[in-house]
């Protein structure tokens with residue numbers, strides 16, 4: 001049986017036989033504003049606070065100050081976790097059209113190792129891919145990340161942005177490399193928009209196959225049975 005870790009997202013553990021397989025590499029794909037950042041921050045916060053698992057958030061899209069302030073709204077005090085050495089925010093935003101250097105990636109890797117991270121979030125792999133001039137380099141980076149995840153037994157959430165109206169996920173190769181895929185969608189409902197989640201794959205797991213409602217409140221993000 002696989003070791004499992006609690007995700008910290010209310011309603012999710014029970015859909016995946018108790019939690020994510022430890023050390024797995026999971027894709028969290030979704031439309032703009034569907035809750036990817038909140039869910040992944042909650043996963044890291046829970047890990048560092050409750051599961052004694054240090055976390056690293058690698059950001060290609062949001063500045064640390066904005067992230068900390070947005071997440072405080074849900075009661076996630078990342079500043080405090082950082083001061084205790086349990087969390088690290090890596091700001092990897094690069095100026096437009098500037099390719100990311102191998103040195104920058106190696107520095108990030110060192111920080112992940114120094115934090116002894118057992119939970120990692122890359123937000124987002126879509127943005128990281130754009131910082132490479134060639135698609136093949138994005139593919140190499142993905143394999144490097146996968147190797148790292150397995151070597152240090154660090155459970156990793158790889159965020160992929162799905163633009164409105166698109167049906168494919170990322171560049172096409174990510175889906176087959178990862179152990180699990182969670183899809184967050186924003187759909188048009190009768191009375192407005194509705195957010196929903198579905199598990200597309202989770203290796204080694206008899207996972208739930210139905211949609212769940214994504215509910216975001218001042219306590220964070222949770223999944224609820226989908227009412228049609």
Ligand SMILES: Nc1ncnc2c1ncn2[C@@H]1O[C@H](COP(=O)(O)OP(=O)(O)OP(=O)(O)O)[C@@H](O)[C@H]1O
Pocket residue numbers: 030031032033034035036037038039061073161216217218
């Ligand atoms: N306090 C709150 N209460 C309820 N809903 C909220 C609250 N704060 C944010 N939201 C919802 O969460 C969304 C933002 O979530 P999040 O930043 O996790 O999305 P995302 O999927 O990461 O988006 P992007 O792809 O743009 O980065 C907002 O658009 C809003 O719908």
Ligand SMILES: [Mg+2]
Pocket residue numbers: 036037038061123
């Ligand atoms: Mg986001």
